[in-house]
Amino acid sequence: MALYFDTWLLDVSVFLITLFTLFYVYFTWTYDHWKKRGVPFIKPTLVVGNFGDWAFLKSDVGQMFKSIYDKSKQNPFVGIWVFRNPAIVINSPDLVKTVLVKDFAHFADRSTHADRSHDPLGADNLFFGKNPHWKYMRVKLTHLFSSAKMKTMFHLMNDIGQDLEDCIGRSAGEPIEMKETSAKFTTDVIATTAYGLKANTLRDPKAPFNIFRKRLLDFRWIRAAQFMSIFFLQGFAKFWKCKVFEKDCEEWIRDVFWDTVNERERTKENRSDLIGTLISLKGQTEDKNITFTGDSLVAQVAVFFTAGNESSSTTMSFLLYELAFHPEIQEKLALEIKTVLAKYDNTITYESLQEMKYLDMCFKETLRKYPPLPFLDRECTIPYRIPGSSYTIPKGTIVYIPMMGLQHDPNYFENPSSFYPERFDKDNGKPIVPFTFIPFGEGPRICIGERYGSMQSRIGMAHILRRFEIKKCSKTESPLTWQTLALSPTTKGGIYLNFVPRKK
């Protein structure tokens, strides 16, 4: 019955040995890449390269990049392997500046993979989009986030801030899970400011926006694996035809977009929000390859909804968590809010928020300790000689910036694991080293929603703190336990806190 040799046992043994050898050769083939090029590197582990901590679910992506940084920070840059693919990690703040800002032309794309033929909402949106499409879109959308636009949006955001205050008030005294509640707040804010819609997720748990918000950001195993492939295993993502948004979510976003567009066109309503801007782009052609139609418009709606939601709700919930553990910081912040608001007839206004300097420091310290996107990535699109070295990065190489490592380096931030907002006090005589604190990224691809995200988080915090004292409760995790499959720092047990009404 044997196939090739005398016995089937020999057949199977030879087959398995060949398979193992091929597998071994395939995975180790690239493992001398950095040695051959004289670039310092971190020794890889078979199959997983330097992504072992995350691949074996020992840590999340942010902690994995922190560990890579901690092992190699004596080198301005270091070679690593993402499974078997060589990539570069930039450790020195000066080089970070060079890659993100000075020589941006060589690194104008992110490394993520999304294929327009089967994933147009993924491929064409501003976050995942590649050049030249990205550049055209960025130019068209930037004005939506200007300071002037923020001022006009303030009142809409502030109304939702009141909804947040009321929502917490309805459950005050019971533990409230704040990641979820903050996410509802940011969903209602984006719906009203960008699409002119009332999502009502803070008031109605069954609101359609609530259901799809959860689906969009749901990190079940299979979704998490697809998403991580889009970020780190581009070849695999291509082969597996991974999509940034799932089919039912895509359909829901398309329906919301086209219903809103059709209604505005029918009523001739002219608003200068995201939908209004996309309507004005409809049908425009930038060159023969880029026409703003259909899904390239819907894609922007989809990404603003997801990018804006997760990042801001992560920041708000971790800030509340830290305040519950630091009553002295909480009281200082509550006093600042009370004192500033007293000057404004106890009303939260755009101007009053600008005066809340300690709130700004607390917000920054939260972004330092828990950066919602804990690493940045760029693809080298034009070969690049690294200044001060003889190494030229070839086209196609992926470059990572380990934000979680830089923002937790004791050389730049004393006692990095403690929550100390005063380190961001401009008058404390210790300026932050440039390019060691970049929670919104930097350069032309910096977060487009930086002002928007900061303003909505501050509005939310001012509403909560003027009315409630934040306390730990029996369900508050300490220390926090981390979900390893999520891209942003995400806790396993949620962020439960108690809210006690402040005495008038």
Ligand code: HEM
């Ligand atoms: C606390 C809030 C936020 C944080 C910490 C944050 C962080 C980031 C980071 C680190 C990047 C990558 C930047 C780079 O690669 O240099 C980014 C990109 C982006 N963010 Fe945010 N973000 C926040 C809020 C928002 C909001 C509210 C929106 C939309 C309403 C938004 C939309 C985007 C988009 C579209 C990009 C891609 C920009 C491009 O490539 O041109 N973000 N964000």
